[in-house]
Amino acid sequence: MAYSLRGVRHFFWGDSDTPSSRQEKRLLLKIDWITSDLLLFVVCITDLDRSNVSNAYVSGMKEELNMQGNDFNKINTIFTCGYIVGMIPNNLMLQVVSPRIWLPSMQIVWGVLTFCTSAVHDVRQIYAIRFFQGIAEASSFAGTHFILGSWYKPEELGKRSGVFTSSGLVGTLFSGVLQAGVYNFIIDGVITLPIALYGFLMLPDVPATTKAFYLSEEERLLSVERLVSDTTRHSLSWDLARRVLSRWRWYAFSLLFAVSGETESFGSNNLMGQWLKAIGGYTVEQIDNYPSGMAAFAIASTLICATWTDYTQVRWPVLVYMSTSCIISSICILVWGSPIGLKFFAYYLAGASYSGQATTFAWANQACADDTQERGIVLASMNMWNNVVNAWWPLVFYPATDAPKFHKGMIAMMCICIATLGVTWLVWFLERREWRLYGKPGETEKDTDSKNKPQIHSGERENSDLSTQ
Numbered sequence: 001m002a003y004s005l006r007g008v009r010h011f012f013w014g015d016s017d018t019p020s021s022r023q024e025k026r027l028l029l030k031i032d033w034i035t036s037d038l039l040l041f042v043v044c045i046t047d048l049d050r051s052n053v054s055n056a057y058v059s060g061m062k063e064e065l066n067m068q069g070n071d072f073n074k075i076n077t078i079f080t081c082g083y084i085v086g087m088i089p090n091n092l093m094l095q096v097v098s099p100r101i102w103l104p105s106m107q108i109v110w111g112v113l114t115f116c117t118s119a120v121h122d123v124r125q126i127y128a129i130r131f132f133q134g135i136a137e138a139s140s141f142a143g144t145h146f147i148l149g150s151w152y153k154p155e156e157l158g159k160r161s162g163v164f165t166s167s168g169l170v171g172t173l174f175s176g177v178l179q180a181g182v183y184n185f186i187i188d189g190v191i192t193l194p195i196a197l198y199g200f201l202m203l204p205d206v207p208a209t210t211k212a213f214y215l216s217e218e219e220r221l222l223s224v225e226r227l228v229s230d231t232t233r234h235s236l237s238w239d240l241a242r243r244v245l246s247r248w249r250w251y252a253f254s255l256l257f258a259v260s261g262e263t264e265s266f267g268s269n270n271l272m273g274q275w276l277k278a279i280g281g282y283t284v285e286q287i288d289n290y291p292s293g294m295a296a297f298a299i300a301s302t303l304i305c306a307t308w309t310d311y312t313q314v315r316w317p318v319l320v321y322m323s324t325s326c327i328i329s330s331i332c333i334l335v336w337g338s339p340i341g342l343k344f345f346a347y348y349l350a351g352a353s354y355s356g357q358a359t360t361f362a363w364a365n366q367a368c369a370d371d372t373q374e375r376g377i378v379l380a381s382m383n384m385w386n387n388v389v390n391a392w393w394p395l396v397f398y399p400a401t402d403a404p405k406f407h408k409g410m411i412a413m414m415c416i417c418i419a420t421l422g423v424t425w426l427v428w429f430l431e432r433r434e435w436r437l438y439g440k441p442g443e444t445e446k447d448t449d450s451k452n453k454p455q456i457h458s459g460e461r462e463n464s465d466l467s468t469q
Contacts, residue, residue: 024222027222031204034202065120070399075127076268078130078134083137091142094376095373098205099147100203104197106136113129117133145364150207150372153226154310154313154369158359161362248430249368250378252427253382254385255423260323262393267295267298267354273291274403279404294351298352298354301352315359319356319360323418323420325350325353327418334411
């Protein structure tokens with residue numbers, strides 16, 4: 001048992017044989033306990049809310065609000081529009097306002113709007129609420145990845161991003177169970193407010209500006225020194241736009257998640273729940289609960305893949321696994337005469353679509369580590385462009401009227417998986433070209449000089465756009 005506990009400690013916090021490593025371990029313990037737990041709860045609740053909308057639709061909301069045609073898809077699209085509008089402004093605000101103030105404030109706004117959702121009597125009221133709720137919620141996802149990338153080394157970041165992503169899936173996993181007996185959103189709002197208040201007190205901001213009372217002065221200095229990333233806090237200027245638009249990172253990572261994020265359409269549009277409701281023969285509780293198997297497989301895939309990428313420091317194979325799994329699922333569903341059991345297998349296997357999310361954002365955090373401002377913009381833009389596509393993608397390829405077969409949706413899924421493989425190769429190629437030109441992040445100045453390459457720091461890196469050789 002003692003050996004097992006030592007293995008767990010080493011897995012998350014590394015070796016502790018020297019005084020410096022023991023101090024680093026204590027720092028990680030504190031940051032994991034405070035920051036990760038808080039942010040995980042935030043995203044778990046927001047993902048629970050999204051799942052509640054889908055489950056409420058198949059559990060009675062459609063009839064209660066007299067929803068017609070594609071009203072359900074419109075709700076999701078309007079929410080997505082608000083999410084898009086709020087994405088980059090929210091991450092820019094983290095450069096101006098302390099994350100300890102901004103993120104919990106947006107969570108309180110989100111919670112109040114959630115309370116309002118439980119009192120609607122018309123679908124148009126849901127349209128308005130979900131738009132503004134999308135703006136508030138836009139702070140949580142990219143903002144959390146920004147915070148994680150500010151505190152953790154590359155070999156620590158993957159599994160933390162994986163745990164963060166899985167926390168949202170836990171909300172999805174239990175949403176069906178909750179929604180089977182609760183057809184409103186009061187529980188989301190009740191849970192949100194104390195979490196936000198806890199954030200005001202405990203969120204440590206970023207290493208360069210943290211004043212967290214639970215960190216000693218030595219730990220604050222260590223949190224900056226142990227990272228190779230840019231930890232300084234810069235004012236906003238037009239130079240930020242020049243730096244972001246003159247490099248490959250914004251274009252390539254935005255394209256990667258804009259494409260690969262659509263593999264999550266199986267879960268985000270609750271296709272399995274719509275399929276079960278359309279073919280008939282299942283109770284409301286079964287329709288709510290059976291899709292939880294997809295979320296369970298998604299959690300397992302995410303954690304295993306994220307852990308593997310931390311050990312190997314190779315991110316791209318996870319996207320290959322994700323794309324291959326979704327292609328297999330799509331083929332099984334397209335063959336409509338196949339057994340019901342095979343379709344259950346296909347929908348559960350489709351949970352692998354979530355495994356690439358944590359890896360993609362960890363990859364972007366690592367690639368942009370030398371420029372804090374660029375990193376914030378890239379992370380927000382990745383999520384923004386994915387949601388730009390997602391604003392119309394379900395309406396075109398997964399309308400509720402296409403249930404239960406979703407024929408064109410499955411063909412679109414196979415195409416998007418192939419596109420994901422292509423863009424993954426592009427990001428891999430561009431990153432390695434940058435390493436050849438400027439050195440790999442984390443190399444010492446001596447290592448870089450030995451290759452006759454300049455050591456480039458934040459704000460000084462030469463342009464490396466797609467045309468540079």
